[in-house]
Amino acid sequence: MTEQRTQESPGDGVSTINYALAINHAMAEEMRRDSRVWILGQDVGRMGGVFGVTRGLLDEFGPLRVRDTAINETFIVGAAAGAAMTGTIPIAELQFADFMLIAGDEIFGKLAKWRYMHGGKLSLPAVVRVPTGLLGGVGAEHSQSLEVLGMHFPGVKVALPSTPADAKGLLKSAIRDPNPVLFFEHKGLYRVKGEVPDDPEFLVPFGVAAVRRRGDALTVIATGMMVDRTLAAADVLAREGHEVEVIDPRTLVPLDMETILESVQRTGRAMIVHEAVRTAGAGAEIASRIHEELFFALDAPVWRLGAIDTPIPQDPELEQLCIPQVPGIVEAMRGLIAL
Amino acid sequence: MASSAPRKRAATVITEVDATRATDLYRTVARIRAAELVLQRHITEHGFGGFWHPGLGQEGVQAGAVAALRTDDYMFIAHRGLGYALAKGMSLESLFGDLFARTVGSTGGKGGGTVHFVDPERGVLGQGGAIGSSFVLGAGAAISGQMLGTDRVCAIFFGDGASSRGTWHESALQASVWKLPIVWICENNGWAVSARISEQSPTENIADRASAYGVPGVIVDGQDAIAVFDAVTEAVDRARAGHGPTLIEAKTMRIRGHYEGDRQKYRDDLLVGDEIPRDPLGILREHVPASVADQLDDDARHEAESVLASVLEAPRADPSIIYKDVWS
CATH class of the missing domain: 3.40.50.920 (Rossmann fold)
Known part of the structure; x- marks a missing residue:
């Protein structure tokens, strides 16, 4: 971390934690704040996620709110869309951003379009967390940066945090956003540490560079x-x-x-x-x-x-x-x- | 039960309570039928700015199944007809309004020619334009129902064609493991656009697959609205009690083309045309006095004709609607 990248001055109410833990804290805080928030994905429960991002959440929130799925990306995002339109706030984790294409209709056909198609009668407050980018040897099917897809399908928001503080603040904003959000977490940044505000109301707004x-x-x-x-x-x-x-x-x-x-x-x-x-x-x-x-x-x-x-x-x-x-x-x- | 072959429901013995039920179902089927026929006539005479997928002849499944649901139960509909939504309580005006892109439609004038009605207050959550996409959405609605502490059930209608999608497989497995409150209702009309069921499925029945997913499979005569009501009621009770999903296969038939105007050159069976063998109205008439049935037919015809006339007079939306509702 360079000095320029530190957004908050160190001191009270700031912890030095890594990007993965910042994301974990964002989810835990929002789940404590709002009982409608829940998580689904492969290995997100007992294992705590393939990258360890959801560690500890099953213990705190139980198996109804932290759901381990089978290998079924279409189901993961589709169920998130169906749940979002019926009053809960799902956070879907895909193990790799590349797998968005397995759930292509569910992201770009449903989350992005169903409010518009139905004259505003539905809201789709879902977050789809997608680990993106190079990690070092995970290969052509697990290394892509596909964020531009979200720009090309009107109806989904796209976040791409580069620091632990932004990862936390943007994810909390995403969970509170009534719109669907594709949240691109860089796999190569998960272990990078930075200063992150502890304040449960710390939010980073969308659309502010x-x-x-x-x-x-x-x-x-x-x-x-x-x-x-x-x-x-x-x-x-x-x-x-x-x-x-x-x-x-x-x-x-x-x-x-x-x-x-x-x-x-x-x-x-x-x-x-x-x-x-x-x-x-x-x-x-x-x-x-x-x-x-x-x-x-x-x-x-x-x-x-x-x-x-x-x-x-x-x-x-x-x-x-x-x-x-x-x-x-x-x-x-x-x-x-x-x- | 879950590991056995699908169970075929026997014909129902009618009691006095069922006689009232039969009259109610007759009313619903008659209203759907009248709407189908008035649309068919309008499209034949005047054309249409989109595609209409008629559900003529399949009204018994739609009316019988929806009658087994509560108003607050969730429902994802299939693309043949508007009967599901009408039966769930949406007004004919809002449905025709969507078909003809008028402001009185449920989408406020954005819809048009397709079947993307929703009415969240009545649990009508839409129809996936990518056929078979409702399986995964419906599972999510069922999860919401559980998480919010309700005992809502989610009914998911689909055709024999949609049963080939991978979305079905993923959803059937996960919903069964999680015992989600879901009732899958397959309207098997024998045709997926131009493909016969025998070309898509190695087994005769879609419900034969149920045992592989550890759920009960039930086959019911889709032309018999009372039998469909009974089958779905049992499945809804099971789901509401927390015992998980049921797969119901209602055997029905496709009378018209995939869309109105489809010349169906691929088809050589004798069903093509307007004749409805084993008409669900005729089967219900066995349990409804003729004078009552005649009156319900007249009422339905009058409703459909007058609503269509008023909807065609209703305004189209201001073009600025194209920018609306991208975001919440």
């Missing part, structure tokens, strides 16, 4: 695990005399374009860094909007860094070659500033 670092040479919009790498690259540029502004949108739906546009207006240069495939990723949408809104304020075209157009190889060293790394981000920053 975090400016992780101030600068005037270039605006970089980074998401998920790329936020830390972008900040590390920005430190290198700072030593070379270029202050880079780094913005973490935190949620892609809604997307805080206001903060992004205000920054790019000042810097005249913008780049997006994400772990998802570069082609048709969220960066393409953000770049387009910047071009449309700020064409005459730009000193250079908007650049995008993302994964190459291949599946993710199984080998942990090869997989890193597929996504942006610090040296590549540094090089791109230098190149864009020099334009």
